[in-house]
Amino acid sequence: MNHQLLQETAREHLLLHFTNHGAAYDPEAELLVLDRGEGPYVFDTKGNRYVDALSSLFCAQLGYSYGEEMTAAIAAQMQALPFNTNWATAHPPAIELADKLADIMPGDLNHVFFTSGGSESVEAAWKIAREHFVAIGEPQRLKAIARRNAYHGVTLGALSFTGVPGFKEAFGRPAIDVSHVANTNAFRAPDGDDPAAFCARLLAEMRVAVEAAGADEIAVIIAEPVQNAGGCLVPPPGYWAGLRALADEIGALLIADEVICGFGRLGEWLGLEREGVVPDIATTAKGLTSAYAPMGAVLVNDTVADSLHGSGGPLRHGITFAGHPICAAVALRSIEIFERDGVLENVRSQEAGLQARLRDLLSLPIVGDVRGRGFFWAMELVADDANSTFDQGQRDRLLRSYLPKRMRDAGLIARCDDRGDSVLQIAPPLIADAAVLDDIVSRLGDVLADAGAYMGVGA
Numbered sequence: 001m002n003h004q005l006l007q008e009t010a011r012e013h014l015l016l017h018f019t020n021h022g023a024a025y026d027p028e029a030e031l032l033v034l035d036r037g038e039g040p041y042v043f044d045t046k047g048n049r050y051v052d053a054l055s056s057l058f059c060a061q062l063g064y065s066y067g068e069e070m071t072a073a074i075a076a077q078m079q080a081l082p083f084n085t086n087w088a089t090a091h092p093p094a095i096e097l098a099d100k101l102a103d104i105m106p107g108d109l110n111h112v113f114f115t116s117g118g119s120e121s122v123e124a125a126w127k128i129a130r131e132h133f134v135a136i137g138e139p140q141r142l143k144a145i146a147r148r149n150a151y152h153g154v155t156l157g158a159l160s161f162t163g164v165p166g167f168k169e170a171f172g173r174p175a176i177d178v179s180h181v182a183n184t185n186a187f188r189a190p191d192g193d194d195p196a197a198f199c200a201r202l203l204a205e206m207r208v209a210v211e212a213a214g215a216d217e218i219a220v221i222i223a224e225p226v227q228n229a230g231g232c233l234v235p236p237p238g239y240w241a242g243l244r245a246l247a248d249e250i251g252a253l254l255i256a257d258e259v260i261c262g263f264g265r266l267g268e269w270l271g272l273e274r275e276g277v278v279p280d281i282a283t284t285a286k287g288l289t290s291a292y293a294p295m296g297a298v299l300v301n302d303t304v305a306d307s308l309h310g311s312g313g314p315l316r317h318g319i320t321f322a323g324h325p326i327c328a329a330v331a332l333r334s335i336e337i338f339e340r341d342g343v344l345e346n347v348r349s350q351e352a353g354l355q356a357r358l359r360d361l362l363s364l365p366i367v368g369d370v371r372g373r374g375f376f377w378a379m380e381l382v383a384d385d386a387n388s389t390f391d392q393g394q395r396d397r398l399l400r401s402y403l404p405k406r407m408r409d410a411g412l413i414a415r416c417d418d419r420g421d422s423v424l425q426i427a428p429p430l431i432a433d434a435a436v437l438d439d440i441v442s443r444l445g446d447v448l449a450d451a452g453a454y455m456g457v458g459a
């Protein structure tokens, strides 16, 4: 199909995810249809090139030029065995990938349950936690603590953990009883510039929530190492150590949702390694295969796995395609490339430079805050020098109309997000070198300068 036919056919037949169809399929608007990638760049069906500063929604860790190597891995597996399940049987790629993950992941996260994506990982983690508590004689633990504005997926179990009210209200009562507490947004917190006080207050609030729910009824505390929704919310020092201690004290499991932060986004295999804390369970997806195939994995520690092994009953959870041999072969190859090409090292060595260049954008009146870690950064956009927030009409104009179009014209893919305050986020492919990162920041600078003028910020 040519460009025009693709546009028309999409409008007629393709339901888009998390998209306002009226706006996306407005005859005046053109849907962005990408048909080719190269390194950190993608190309649309008109041949326009974009720097993908979002790694296709935090997935394309290696960018787009490893197709040949991935094809070789896929072809070999296709010829050997295109498919078998992990239901009471197994296959070499799943076993080898589980072994590799146990090897590279911190602490005793030695056991792996495969899934097909992030929401499935979060739901599987919950069910594994429940099976654990049933097995050890604590079946009353049916509750969870998560954080406000956090996104943990949208299937009905995972949606319970998600803390964005607008994504939930239409779908009835949550499947799981989850209390949501404050996230780690220091920018607008009254004590945000005093990390110790901020941390103590957040942990105290968490304790109040735990006590209100009943400490012995809580199965899990779940959080992202750096929370995505709200704009790359970095925890204050000591926060995760505090969560670890609280979970241990009350006998709950600590789950790190690593769907974005894992596989190098923060420069480590697990984002939480930056905090020196090992969770009981980690949920992963997106970057596991660098998006050359769809796959997720739940990493489980020895204690939880032992209770499952020892329970005598089956694990009452399974997904036909999860741990598909083709996807496992791709994940193995992706990890091999990470190690061979020094991908984690690239993120670590570029982080400080990227941070410094992004912080230069604070000189633009519309940029109120720059925060993040690794290759995962947000700029909070503000209405004036006092860092006032935009009202709803202004947010819609800026984030849903002006910026998407202006970024497209600038050949830049980044993310406008208003689940919390107004932010623009980047998460470049982890293979991006200093020149690509410079190019991204320079395009951001142009776009944000124009956005400030358009919104009359600093006028």
Ligand SMILES: Cc1ncc(COP(=O)(O)O)c(C=O)c1O
Residues within 6 Å of the ligand: 117, 118, 119, 120, 122, 151, 152, 153, 154, 224, 228, 257, 258, 259, 260, 285, 286
């Ligand atoms: C932290 C986190 N958890 C879970 C999910 C759900 O993943 P998926 O969209 O693959 O179901 C996402 C998706 O963005 C996420 O960011």
